[in-house]
Amino acid sequence: CLxxxxxxxxxxxxxIGKQVxxxxxxxxxxxxxxxxxxxxxxxxxxxxxxxxxMKNLVNLARQEGVEIFNGVSVSGIDSERAHPTxxxxxxxxxxxxxxxxxxxxxxxxxxxxxxxxxxxxxxVTSPIPGLKLNGAFHHDRGYNYFRNIDGRILLGGGRQTDMxxxxxxxxxxxxxxQHYLENLLTEIILPNQNYTIDYRWSGIxxxxxxxxxxxxxxHPGIFCAVRFGGMGxxxxxxxxxxxxxxxxx
Numbered sequence: 175c176l177x178x179x180x181x182x183x184x185x186x187x188x189x190i191g192k193q194v195x196x197x198x199x200x201x202x203x204x205x206x207x208x209x210x211x212x213x214x215x216x217x218x219x220x221x222x223x224x225x226x227x228m229k230n231l232v233n234l235a236r237q238e239g240v241e242i243f244n245g246v247s248v249s250g251i252d253s254e255r256a257h258p259t260x261x262x263x264x265x266x267x268x269x270x271x272x273x274x275x276x277x278x279x280x281x282x283x284x285x286x287x288x289x290x291x292x293x294x295x296x297x298v299t300s301p302i303p304g305l306k307l308n309g310a311f312h313h314d315r316g317y318n319y320f321r322n323i324d325g326r327i328l329l330g331g332g333r334q335t336d337m338x339x340x341x342x343x344x345x346x347x348x349x350x351x352q353h354y355l356e357n358l359l360t361e362i363i364l365p366n367q368n369y370t371i372d373y374r375w376s377g378i379x380x381x382x383x384x385x386x387x388x389x390x391x392x393h394p395g396i397f398c399a400v401r402f403g404g405m406g407x408x409x410x411x412x413x414x415x416x417x418x419x420x421x422x423x
C-alpha cells in the first residue's frame with residue numbers, strides 16, 4: 175500500500191485535483207493502538223451520522239410531496255402487463271415506472287441481476303472516558319471499519335472470517351463474528367481499557383462479481399440501482415440522482 179501511494183495520489187489528482195493519501199505512521203501512538211505498524215491517512219474522508227441522514231431524507235421527501243408507505247411487502251414485479259405492477263401484501267399496485275433500490279435484498283425481486291446479500295455485523299461500546307480515537311478507520315483490507323461517535327467506538331466487520339455464513343439476508347448477529355470484533359477491540363483498538371458493549375446489530379449489503387453499481391432499465395419502465403458493494407452511504411446520493419435522471423428521460 176505504501177508503495178502505491180504515488181500512483182493512487184496521481185489518480186486522485188486526475189479525479190478531484192488534489193492528493194489525499196499520506197503516510198500517517200507517526201500518528202499511530204496518538205490513537206492508542208497496539209500491534210499496528212503502518213497507517214495511511216485519507217484527508218478527504220468524512221464521517222456521517224446515518225440515522226440523521228435518513229431522518230432528513232424522509233423529511234425532504236415528504237416536503238416534496240413524496241408518499242412513503244411503510245409495512246408494504248412487495249413479493250414480485252409483473253413486467254408483462256401494460257404497466258409495471260407490484261404484487262404486495264395489500265394487493266396489486268399498478269405503477270408508471272418502478273425503481274428497485276433495495277440493494278442486498280434485490281435478488282428477491284430481480285433473480286437475474288448479479289447482486290447477492292452480504293451481512294455486516296456491528297457493535298457499539300459504552301462511553302469511554304478520555305477516548306483517544308478520532309476519525310474513521312479501515313483495517314484488514316477494508317473488511318473492518320471503526321470510528322468514534324459520541325465518546326464511544328462503533329466497530330463493524332469480521333465477515334472475512336466466515337464468508338459463506340455471512341452471505342445471507344438474515345438480519346441477526348452471530349457469536350463467532352461478535353467474538354472476533356470484541357477481540358479486535360481488546361487487542362488492537364482499545365488495549366488495556368475498560369468498556370462494555372451497549373449495542374449490537376447487523377445490516378445487509380449488496381455484493382456481486384463486479385464492484386460497479388448496477389444502474390439500468392431492466393424492462394420497459396422497470397429500473398434498478400443495486401450492488402453498492404458496502405459503499406452505499408458514500409455512493410447513494412450520487413446514484414440516486416443518476417437513476418432519477420435516467421427514469422425522467
